[in-house]
Amino acid sequence: MSLNHSKFETELQVRPDDIDMNQHVHGSRYFDYVLAARYDQMERCYGMSMEEFARHGLGWFIKTAHVHYKRALQIGERFVVRTWVEDIRRTDVVVKFEILRKSNGKVCCDGHFEYAMISLATGRAEEIPDWIVQRYSI
Amino acid sequence: MSLNHSKFETELQVRPDDIDMNQHVHGSRYFDYVLAARYDQMERCYGMSMEEFARHGLGWFIKTAHVHYKRALQIGERFVVRTWVEDIRRTDVVVKFEILRKSNGKVCCDGHFEYAMISLATGRAEEIPDWIVQRYSI
Amino acid sequence: MSLNHSKFETELQVRPDDIDMNQHVHGSRYFDYVLAARYDQMERCYGMSMEEFARHGLGWFIKTAHVHYKRALQIGERFVVRTWVEDIRRTDVVVKFEILRKSNGKVCCDGHFEYAMISLATGRAEEIPDWIVQRYSI
Amino acid sequence: MSLNHSKFETELQVRPDDIDMNQHVHGSRYFDYVLAARYDQMERCYGMSMEEFARHGLGWFIKTAHVHYKRALQIGERFVVRTWVEDIRRTDVVVKFEILRKSNGKVCCDGHFEYAMISLATGRAEEIPDWIVQRYSI
Numbered sequence: 259m260s261l262n263h264s265k266f267e268t269e270l271q272v273r274p275d276d277i278d279m280n281q282h283v284h285g286s287r288y289f290d291y292v293l294a295a296r297y298d299q300m301e302r303c304y305g306m307s308m309e310e311f312a313r314h315g316l317g318w319f320i321k322t323a324h325v326h327y328k329r330a331l332q333i334g335e336r337f338v339v340r341t342w343v344e345d346i347r348r349t350d351v352v353v354k355f356e357i358l359r360k361s362n363g364k365v366c367c368d369g370h371f372e373y374a375m376i377s378l379a380t381g382r383a384e385e386i387p388d389w390i391v392q393r394y395s396i
Numbered sequence: 397m398s399l400n401h402s403k404f405e406t407e408l409q410v411r412p413d414d415i416d417m418n419q420h421v422h423g424s425r426y427f428d429y430v431l432a433a434r435y436d437q438m439e440r441c442y443g444m445s446m447e448e449f450a451r452h453g454l455g456w457f458i459k460t461a462h463v464h465y466k467r468a469l470q471i472g473e474r475f476v477v478r479t480w481v482e483d484i485r486r487t488d489v490v491v492k493f494e495i496l497r498k499s500n501g502k503v504c505c506d507g508h509f510e511y512a513m514i515s516l517a518t519g520r521a522e523e524i525p526d527w528i529v530q531r532y533s534i
Numbered sequence: 535m536s537l538n539h540s541k542f543e544t545e546l547q548v549r550p551d552d553i554d555m556n557q558h559v560h561g562s563r564y565f566d567y568v569l570a571a572r573y574d575q576m577e578r579c580y581g582m583s584m585e586e587f588a589r590h591g592l593g594w595f596i597k598t599a600h601v602h603y604k605r606a607l608q609i610g611e612r613f614v615v616r617t618w619v620e621d622i623r624r625t626d627v628v629v630k631f632e633i634l635r636k637s638n639g640k641v642c643c644d645g646h647f648e649y650a651m652i653s654l655a656t657g658r659a660e661e662i663p664d665w666i667v668q669r670y671s672i
Numbered sequence: 673m674s675l676n677h678s679k680f681e682t683e684l685q686v687r688p689d690d691i692d693m694n695q696h697v698h699g700s701r702y703f704d705y706v707l708a709a710r711y712d713q714m715e716r717c718y719g720m721s722m723e724e725f726a727r728h729g730l731g732w733f734i735k736t737a738h739v740h741y742k743r744a745l746q747i748g749e750r751f752v753v754r755t756w757v758e759d760i761r762r763t764d765v766v767v768k769f770e771i772l773r774k775s776n777g778k779v780c781c782d783g784h785f786e787y788a789m790i791s792l793a794t795g796r797a798e799e800i801p802d803w804i805v806q807r808y809s810i
Contacts, residue, residue, distance in 0.1 A: 290413035570687045
């Protein structure tokens with residue numbers, strides 16, 4: 259199933275400890291920025307916080323991370339993480355993202371994550387229940 | 397010289413990657429939160445950004461960090477980092493801080509940092525110029 | 535040009551601060567493990583340290599990171615990062631990697647990075663000089 | 673009780689992601705290095721791993737961290753973290769540490785941590801059992 263899902267945005271700011279020896283945001287921190295945005299949007303936009311997933315014995319395991327770097331963010335900069343569900347499969351979702359510099363709207367990096375739904379009890383992949391598919395189909 | 401200096405505040409939010417195996421903010425991240433607050437306050441409150449110090453060939457080297465942990469912050473929580481100059485010496489300043497949980501104002505940790513002024517060219521301690529003492533004496 | 539290039543290995547160990555709220559290595563730290571292995575192998579295996587690149591006014595900018603997660607590493611575990619040059623293009627190299635659990639040799643994650651050669655002076659992509667192509671063609 | 677306790681050493685190496693915008697190890701990473709050394713030494717030197725503490729329903733909560741910075745470590749450098757129990761109190765231990773550059777034995781930073789024994793079930797401070805005092809009194 260691949261539909262036109264809503265795009266959601268979270269605004270964040272670069273912290274000094276995100277900066278590496280090359281004087282810009284360290285490559286792996288963009289990964290953390292997407293994680294922070296999804297955490298925020300799960301509750302605020304999809305109405306289903308990470309904690310609520312856990313209360314149902316469910317979690318999301320990251321299967322794949324793909325990041326395409328274009329322009330590096332600098333210390334103190336504000337940026338927007340835009341994410342949307344690209345595809346919902348039997349046990350996985352594909353989430354695309356763009357990280358945009360706040361000052362000029364230019365794309366700093368983009369990419370996608372694949373998440374598998376897992377049972378927290380067994381650690382194994384689980385079919386995504388219909389009611390979760392509904393919540394993610396907005 | 398030890399006077400009653402102004403206290404400044406920066407509001408931040410816990411990111412998921414700040415959380416460690418004990419399900420709360422990792423001990424060393426509070427250090428990074430103070431750094432983020434000082435970076436913000438140097439420009440916004442003292443009118444002298446880290447970059448402006450660098451243009452004068454000057455930087456601050458951390459001599460001592462002292463953190464007293466009281467209550468751990470949790471994922472997603474908002475908090476306030478309050479800092480103030482406790483003392484200005486010939487080549488050092490002592491900056492005190494408190495990190496307060498936004499929701500109830502309780503102190504999560506407090507402590508102080510000692511920073512030495514250094515010449516970026518030599519890496520050696522430098523007497524703090526009068527005009528910087530002035531800016532930090534608000 | 536796509537040849538059978540040598541595979542090199544670096545052994546590392548999980549640090550406690552690499553562990554996240556899910557009790558295993560945080561997803562973005564595998565990215566840092568590959569970086570650590572490449573830093574080691576640039577000098578030890580290719581005879582051309584990152585610092586030597588810098589002395590020639592050259593650096594590697596990460597264009598793409600692709601990580602496929604299979605099994606999570608745990609606190610204290612030893613692991614091997616195996617990397618090899620998959621392809622050398624005009625301004626880019628593609629480096630593949632596998633991260634293997636030391637105790638049983640199983641693949642924990644694999645993927646690839648694309649690096650563009652840049653001039654440190656201009657920050658712009660640069661044709662990879664022949665003598666560097668030679669060094670990377672082992 | 674303050675006795676002459678044994679000093680233990682763990683050798684580690686700086687990872688590239690430990691380096692910050694000032695081209696040396698970021699201040700909060702020394703905190704993580706001490707944590708890594710204690711994790712290693714708990715099992716290897718005191719015969720009581722963090723996991724074994726957890727199986728007894730016990731954990732160590734960091735009350736205080738005090739770090740005195742002297743010389744910054746650089747990318748790729750090897751170093752030794754030496755720690756020892758300075759004092760054992762009713763519910764706390766004081767652990768001192770030194771981080772030494774491997775190449776010349778010079779002290780890069782030193783300081784101490786205070787840890788409170790807590791019950792993992794209640795999160796509250798707990799009297800340190802005699803058999804743990806014994807293990808830590810070597």
